[in-house]
Amino acid sequence: KQSSDKSSLSRATVMAELPIEQQIVAKFKEIRELALQYDLALQEDLALQDEAAAEVWDIASSIRKLAMEIQELLGVSPDEAYSENPEPEGQDHQDQEQETVWELFEAIRHSANDMARVDARPLRKATCTKIIDAARRAEKLLHPL
Numbered sequence: 001k002q003s004s005d006k007s008s009l010s011r012a013t014v015m016a017e018l019p020i021e022q023q024i025v026a027k028f029k030e031i032r033e034l035a036l037q038y039d040l041a042l043q044e045d046l047a048l049q050d051e052a053a054a055e056v057w058d059i060a061s062s063i064r065k066l067a068m069e070i071q072e073l074l075g076v077s078p079d080e081a082y083s084e085n086p087e088p089e090g091q092d093h094q095d096q097e098q099e100t101v102w103e104l105f106e107a108i109r110h111s112a113n114d115m116a117r118v119d120a121r122p123l124r125k126a127t128c129t130k131i132i133d134a135a136r137r138a139e140k141l142l143h144p145l
Contacts, residue, residue, distance in 0.1 A: 008074060020073050021118060021121075023073055024070055024073050024074070024124065025115075025116055025117070025118060026071050027066050027067075027073075028070065028113075028115040028116040029068050029111045029112070029116045030066055031067065031108065031109075031112035031131065032109055032113050032116055033061050033076070034059050034063050034066070034111035035059075035063065035064055035106075035108045035109035035110060036057050037111060038056055038059055038101070038102070038105040039050075039105075052129065053142050056101065056138075056142055057138075057139055057142040057143070059105075059137075060104075060135045060138040060139045060142065061139060062103075062134050063108055063135045064132065064135035064136060064139070065130045065132075067131040067132045067135065068128075068132060070124065070128050071125065071128045071132075072124055073129070074124055076122045076125060076128075098118075099141075101138050101141050101142060104134045104137055104138040104141070105134075105138065106137065107130070107134050108131050108134050108138075110129055111127050111130055111134075112127075112131065114127070115127050
């Protein structure tokens with residue numbers, strides 16, 4: 001545990017030294033890699049029960065936090081970020097309940113993959129909003145497990 005804390009700290013130090021554009025690209029790549037971890041967890045425990053479900057919830061939570069960090073790097077204020085990420089309501093919410101965790105992680109991975117390029121700059125704020133929303137929905141789906 002202590003060694004992983006040190007590697008996280010050294011990674012954070014390296015990230016802080018990178019220009020903002022490179023930090024954003026690196027965070028989108030990290031989101032993409034985390035979304036791929038879901039496939040590995042699913043392969044190890046096809047029923048996605050207990051420990052695997054908790055691991056996947058942690059992955060969704062980490063993805064949401066990274067997307068929020070990207071929003072911060074993009075200059076989105078916390079109030080603005082919240083207004084862009086409302087809780088789903090009404091008919092949309094009913095449609096979202098039909099989604100599977102796998103579909104949500106696929107959407108996250110695809111979005112992060114598209115944004116992990118320097119030329120994707122104009123779409124980043126909107127994509128972060130979509131990633132945060134998908135991660136929240138995945139967390140909600142996994143919460144009862």
